[in-house]
Amino acid sequence: MNKEVNIKELLKELSLSEKIGQLQQLASTFFIENSKGELTGPLKDLGISEDEIWTAGSVLGVNSAEEAYEIQSKYLEKSNSKIPLLFMADIIHGYRTIFPIPLAIGCSWNLENAVLCGQVSAKEASLSGVHVTFSPMVDLVRDPRWGRVMESTGEDTYLNGEFGKAFVKGYQGDLSSPYNIASCVKHFAAYGAVEAGREYNTVDLSDRQLKEYYLPSYKESIDEGAKMVMTSFNTINGIPASGNKYLMRDILRDDFGFEGVAISDWGAVLELMVHGVAADDKEVAYKAIEAGVDIEMMTSCYNKELEKLVREGKVKEELIDEAVLRILKLKKELGLFVNAYGAIDERKAKEMFSCDKHREAVKKVARESMVLLKNDDVLPLKENKRVAVIGPKGNSIDLLGGWSWQGKKEKIATLKEALTNRLGENLVSYAEGCHIDDNDESGFTEATRVASESDIVILALGETSEMSGEGGSRANIGLPGVQEKLADEILRLNKPTVVVLFSGRPLEITSLSAKAPAILEAWFPGTEGSTAVTEVLYGDYNPSGRLTMSFPYAVGQIPVYYNYYNTGRPKLPDGEETRYISQFIDIPNEPLYPFGYGLSYTRYEYTDLKLSSNEMTKDEEIVASVKVKNVGKREGTETVQLYIRDLVGSTVRPMKELKGFKQITLEPQEEVIVNFTITERMLRYYDMNCELVSEPGDFYAMIGSSSENTHKVKFELV
Structure with a gap:
């Protein structure tokens, strides 16, 4: 076959069973003996025959370029259709050279970091025989509490959409390079709203919530x-x-105009029966294909x-x-009809793994992702001082996080070693103090x-990688085990002490925060x-991460x-104390550290917030500007954030x-004017x-260093 292959004509040559085979995804263990296949969930006996293996359209999980080459070769030899796998x-955050977890990358607020992660990951993966990543x-x-927060970029719709686009750009580009891989956006839809933060749990949202907060990031990607x-x-x-x-046809296909391939998550098609919406395999298959699932992952x-x-008609x-045409189109776009092996190159892959360029x-990205709380x-810290590294993360190689299945822990330095x-x-001296859990x-x-x-x-505390990621939900998200007791003992010494947290989620650290x-x-x-x-820690890099x-x-x-x-009885910042308002009687309403928050080794001053006009029509734009000055003694990077509040709507609107x-990066005492264009x-x-509209009325434009530290000015949409 060649790049001029006509996939519609190719489709006509396939038998019905061969077409159905293209909709099947099997783990690499089905194709090759002694495969180690690092995969999610239990490997089930699917009842797949030998012949059916050689009609399957795609493979899940492959350990090396050598293994991918062997599977593809064996498949092309045995398959009647000769359509490459x-x-x-x-x-998720790196192939062999592992980047910070996506939540950390989000905290850099630097979209180019997501692009960079995607590009490096795609190069290493493509050389190892991978064509598609299940990311972002x-x-x-x-x-x-949900373990998969480590895979997300956080709690904001707009920011998630921007990072989603950046990851897609990094992995995929325009697929013109042999080192591009296709990007699969997940999980459609609203998986992040699972009740109680418990993996695989129920989601129940209004259409307004779904469309306004949960769907836009998928649409952007x-x-x-x-x-x-x-x-x-x-x-x-x-x-x-x-x-x-x-969800899959009306919204994804019709509203979003998605023309690509839809794939189930591991075993999710068969789980229609477990959910109780299908009685048997036959009803499962009927409902999934009618819904628009093109590829069934790891069920049959x-x-x-x-x-x-x-x-039966x-x-x-x-x-x-x-469904088959969509799959064939993707295979063609990836160049598999020209070269079924793509960029596979075992030698070059090994050269790329953890090369100096990728490690840098x-x-x-790691430096820019860390948040000084x-x-x-x-x-x-000052040089030439004696440093004690205390805690279970201080001499640990467990720094890669979930989904680093190809990462090599033994090849990384611990904090003590660094x-x-x-x-x-x-x-430098070290004592573990306690185990993590x-x-x-x-x-x-x-x-x-x-x-x-x-x-x-330096108190190095936190979680293990297994405490977050898929299946890593935790009801109690404080420091596990007796780590906080250890911290209490050390902090009583009144030494200059820094707590370094290694975690896959925001932790409950209120008591520690008061003492450290x-x-x-x-x-x-x-x-x-x-x-x-x-x-x-030593100031080679001035922390710039923001939550x-x-x-x-x-x-x-x-x-x-x-x-x-807001509620009908909101808690007012300076209001009179009363019981009958929306509040906890034992803790604040506010988080310990809010969205957008992060400290620096310098300070920034915001002044002179103003608008180009206090009125705008739907066809006009206005510009909000603010002066930001570095009033500290060293260079730093500040993330200037624009928030808007709709003061009156036909439905309740968020506070911001x-x-x-x-x-912006500013030298000491440097001042710049930062402009934002506000559009309808x-x-x-x-x-x-449930219609997307803008309504005339008053709004606040708010600019500042975090969601809780802003200056505001009012304008009107007329």
């Missing part, structure tokens, strides 16, 4: 050109996504039942043809002794994470997020919504009839 994998995850998430969309595990309006015709209802359904063969890219004049490389062995306090005495003999203490002089959230920072942490997900004051607040609705942001599109929302 598509290889897909979960490449653009689910809006307001509940940090699709408009950027994403070639695939993955269904979510959850229900929408009581119907699981993989059998939800309203299509293989077993679709041909019968067509023969219950499913039109045209539905199957449409990871370190850059607190600093009582402890940071940056500090020793910088300062020398004579200035048990109650053994026997190491406290040694940790206290080591800390007492130092000038500076300095706190740096490092997330899971990836392959070069320890070096990046060290450079931030894209609120840190709760207490778990009982959750969900807690910045763009909440992010509508723009700009990053920014003022639109879904009204009581």
